[in-house]
Amino acid sequence: MHMGKHSKRFISQKALVDRSKQYSVDEAVALLKQTGQAKVNSAVELHAHLGLDPKQSSQQVRTTVKLAHGTGKKIRLAAIVSEGLVKEALAVGATEAGAEELINKIKSTEQTPYDIIVAGSDMMSKLVPIAKILGTRGLMPSPKSETVSPNPVKTITELLGGKISFKSDESSNVHLLIGRVGFEDTQLKENIEGAIEAIKKAKPDETKGTYFQSCYVCTAMGPSIRIRV
Numbered sequence: 652m653h654m655g656k657h658s659k660r661f662i663s664q665k666a667l668v669d670r671s672k673q674y675s676v677d678e679a680v681a682l683l684k685q686t687g688q689a690k691v692n693s694a695v696e697l698h699a700h701l702g703l704d705p706k707q708s709s710q711q712v713r714t715t716v717k718l719a720h721g722t723g724k725k726i727r728l729a730a731i732v733s734e735g736l737v738k739e740a741l742a743v744g745a746t747e748a749g750a751e752e753l754i755n756k757i758k759s760t761e762q763t764p765y766d767i768i769v770a771g772s773d774m775m776s777k778l779v780p781i782a783k784i785l786g787t788r789g790l791m792p793s794p795k796s797e798t799v800s801p802n803p804v805k806t807i808t809e810l811l812g813g814k815i816s817f818k819s820d821e822s823s824n825v826h827l828l829i830g831r832v833g834f835e836d837t838q839l840k841e842n843i844e845g846a847i848e849a850i851k852k853a854k855p856d857e858t859k860g861t862y863f864q865s866c867y868v869c870t871a872m873g874p875s876i877r878i879r880v
Contacts, residue, residue: 665874673879679868680839687832687870694871695830697846700864703823709857712825713818715797716849720838721813723831731770732803739804744811757781767810768792771803825850832870847880
C-alpha cells in the first residue's frame with residue numbers, strides 16, 4: 652500500500668515526542684497541546700494494547716467509563732421507548748425518540764443517522780424487524796453496552812453526560828475518544844486517568860502476564876505519545 656508523505660507540520664510535531672520515553676500523564680497532556688490543532692479543536696484519543704488472548708471469550712474486555720468531562724463530541728442518540736417516555740427522552744437530550752413509529756421509520760428508510768440507540772427493556776421484543784439493520788451497523792441496543800434499560804431516560808442522561816462503552820478488538824487493543832485538544836489541561840488529565848482506571852478494572856481474571864502492554868494518547872492528526880501506566 653502506498654503511504655502518502657507526512658506534512659512538514661506532522662514531522663515537526665513528531666520531533667517533539669521522544670519515542671523511547673514513557674511520559675507521565677501531565678507531560679503527555681502538555682505535548683497534546685503542542686501537537687494538536689487548536690483551530691479545529693482536534694479529537695484526543697487513547698489507544699492501549701492489552702495482554703489478552705483474543706481467542707478466549709473470557710479474555711475480552713467490554714465495559715463502560717464515565718468520563719468526568721465528556722468526549723467533546725455531540726452525540727446523535729435515538730431512543731426507542733414507550734409512548735409515555737418519548738417527551739422525557741427528548742427533554743434530556745435524545746436527538747430523536749419514539750416507539751413503534753420510530754421502529755417503522757428505520758425499517759422503511761433503512762436510515763440510521765445516529766451514534767447510539769438506546770431502548771427501553773419493554774421495547775426489545777419489538778426491535779426484531781430492524782435487528783439486522785441495527786446489528787450490521789453496531790447500533791443494536793445491548794445490555795453489555797448498557798444501551799438497554801428499564802429506565803432509559805436515566806441511561807440517556809448518563810450517555811450524553813460522558814459515559815461511553817468500549818471493548819477490546821481482535822488484536823487486543825482498545826480505542827477511546829477521550830476529549831478535545833481545547834479542553835483544559837486538568838480536564839484532559841482526569842479523562843485520561845479515568846479511562847486508564849476503567850481499563851484496569853475490566854482486566855479479566857484469566858489474564859496472565861503484563862496486562863498493559865502499551866498505552867498511547869494522540870490527537871487525531873498528531874503523533875502518538877506513550878504514557879506510563
